[in-house]
Amino acid sequence: MTTTAVTRKPVRWGRIALHLGCLAALLVMLYPLAWLLATSLKPADEVIASLDLLPSHLEWSNYETAMDGVNDVSIWRLLSNSLLIAGGAVLGNVISCSLAAYAFARLRFRFRGPLFAFMIATIMLPHHAVLIPQYIIFNQLGLVNTYWPLILPKFLATEAFFVFLIVQFMRGLPRELEEAARIDGCGPFRSFFQVVLPLTRPALITTAIFTFIWTWNDFFTQLIYLFDPEKFTLTLALRSFVDASSQSSFGPMFAMSVIALLPIVLFFLAFQRFLVEGMASSGLKG
Amino acid sequence: MPGHRTKGFCASAAALVLCALLAGCGGSGESVGGGKVVLRYTWWGNPDRAERTEQAVALFEKQHPDIRVQTSFSGYDAYKQKLAVQASGGDAPDVMQLDYRQIDQYASGGVLFDLAKQKTVLRTSEIDPGLLDTGRVDGVQYAVPQGRGTETVVYDVKAWKDSGVPLPKWGWTWDDWAEAVRALKERTGKPGATDPGQSEDSFEVWLRGQGKSLYTEDGGLGFTAVDLTRWWTFTDKLRRAGAVSSAEQTTQIDGTVENTPLGRGTALSDTNWDAPASGYLAIIPSGVALAPMPSGADGTPGQYFKPSMFLGVGASTSHPKAAAQLIDFLINDDEAAKILGATRGIPVNETIRKETAPLLKDFDRTVSDYQASLEGKLKDPPQAPPSGDNALQTTFQRDYDQVSYERMSPREAAENYVTEAKAELRS
């Protein structure tokens, strides 16, 4: 018996066990998703009352109803509205949060400590508390029933969560590269754009993914600020199927939930690649 | 190089988003499209109601080429939140659909316009005076009822017939009702009804059957802890006997008919408003029927015709006349009535109600017949509930949860509720 055989075997078994474990965990994790999919194909009398996973027959009309859109607004319109808001939010957060994060992580300025503490404190702010004052401000600015209240805050780095996230990543970066850049005569701007930002790409992509998903699903803000059905989003339209005072259409709602899920899934899958690429090519090793 | 691709991608994405933003936001600027008056009209409802409303609004726009109506709707809970934020931000829509429970608060908060100022445009002579009065607060007509509904015992016809328990009929009392649900439990094994203890609406019907009311004229509490203790003891006994739904089933009620015990197939009847009851048809294929609510021991009816919704005008509107025209159209126009059917409850305009009744189809017809059978038998509706009622409806259900989960006695919970209610109504 050779030593190589002995050492290789346990490693392989370990890998198989790892994969089996992960697959088992996935089965549990994805079960509710399967339920969601199955329910979107259930006939009306089974949607709520039935406790079986599988529908008695496939009710494709749920999807037909969902594809008709809501209130004379086509599903494509709803979809592009959602994309517009989520895309704007991603852009805003990535730009504004990385700028602020760089200042907090690397630059020296007066009141840095207190301002940083304040920034952290804003993460703790329950947003219901500032909802009404914020609404009044946007109303005064004449921006209610536009997308600005949903996007502008992102360009102003109000989501301190992401500033903090990027600060943490930047702090983890070795300073050597920047020091080297400074010796080469780089000012803070060039050093930010050319040295720090490329290295921070994993955090930026993480920010983009989270922003996209959270903005996409953020029902409450959209509800408050959007008025005109032409401007409604998929998330908002979903709620139109369920109304306490009359008959609800749960089947189509589930179908539309599945449809609304597709863009986020695609976005996530697309940026997964960038995430991997970003990590692999970030010059951390050098 | 991958880096370049990313940069290019980001730049073009950025350009795209910015363009779209400018285009999207530019659109909203034109609130006066070609000298037209633009009205914002909001309501709650489902897609069916939305479709019919859009059609009616299109007709209105055709009749009034100088007015453009911008409509918006969402489900009831979402709508309530949105309207509250809009109203407090001084941004109430020109025409809004309102619930009975909202009127007092919105009127006393100065959100609503005094409709008497537009009475030449907005005609109300065809509306039953008792019903019309429900839209008055402190003597001012702030809102006009748009549809009418009443409470009902909606039941699974086949199950009741098969069990041999006598079907409910006009004039049955709460004792008859209790006997029926007990018998149903005995013969079918299923609870005969949803536990009505959690419903402030059912309690009100019971209370009115005894000649009392939820609220006094001046907005105080119209009953005592003793009354409430009696009601909750009554329902709690039935629950313990399994004659009405268990706490575990009752707690799943979320406002939709699908999640009521009847909708889930775990009880044989439900107390609900008549219009939403249509939702049961899709889930109980063997059919449901509507019966009157039980009355007091001496036959005093507790249920009443309640405005299922109101229309009001925002106090800050710059086009009160156009807004009044729209409301008048929705309530009094023949063509509009044909389009709307009973989607907002049975019409309040008496002439229109009589004209459209034969035209109604399916469940609309059932509701219309049910209401016709009660015509002239019910007492006038109470005035709009005071603003605190909004919160109390939830409190009522929460306090009863403590009873049905057997954490408090009916007396303790009732005393709690009365204390909370008094505090709420004072502030």
Added chain:
Amino acid sequence: MTTTAIPAESKRATPPAPKRRPKREREGAAWVFLSPWVLGAVVLTLLPMAVSLYLSFTDYNLFDPPRWVGLRNYTQMFTEDPRYWRSVVTTLTYVVIAVPLQLALALVVALALKSMRRGKAFYRSAFYAPSLLGASMSIALVWRAVFNDGGTVDNLLGTGGWVNKPGWALLAVALLTVWQFGAPMVIFLAGLQQIPAELYEAAAVDGAGKWRQFLSVTVPMLSPVLFFNLVLQTIQAFQVFTPAFAVSAGKGGPADSTLVYTMYLYDRGFVASHMGYASAMAWVLLLVIGIVTVVLFRTSRSWVFYASEGDR
């Protein structure tokens, strides 16, 4: 680490005259970088916060002008409102259940994925999938079905329904949060990815085994990310709203068992129209979270390790 050596070297290498100018430039540059944040902080955060602080001392029903009542909202909250205290207990219970469970799960999965050679991208996407859903109405209905009498959990474990029993409902809510552990998982993964491979190589050269490498390289290098996740998840858990709202259909039931703090706040503010009271509740919550965060930051000094610590 060698971080301290390099600045020392650069000091020697840079001539003294240009060295002073960058300092002033940097102060100016910092404010340029900060300007969007400052604008947002003043207009969209500080101003609304000041308004809500003012409102917390008033009786404000959203419609009539606010009426000054001094500390009444606060005294009423602490002394006359049993439901308030129930919501406090519910929220603390939720924090204690959800945060450790979610972080542990996210870390274990991230570590498992890290040691994987094949299928990493697949697993990562699959484990993230539930987090794409948020707590929409449809997912709430799925949750209620799975955790109902006769639902999947009941069939497997024989526990009966969870969502309709006061002792169990909060656990079902917490599991919805735990289930969506994608965000902390991705942050852990990104953190793991940032650990330079040489550190492992160096450790291996020194003769450290896998476990030893984990303890002496992974744990300290991952500690800032762990800390970040801990702080964030704790703050979010204190503010939990959507899962509880969705699973209980906005009621906080059964028997108030899922009526968490922000839900009660929302209930008071937007359903009952007591905005002053709700604002006061928000400020108390803010203070409590603040204290908890400060405590976490204090303890972090003893266990969080920053690579660029040298210049602090």
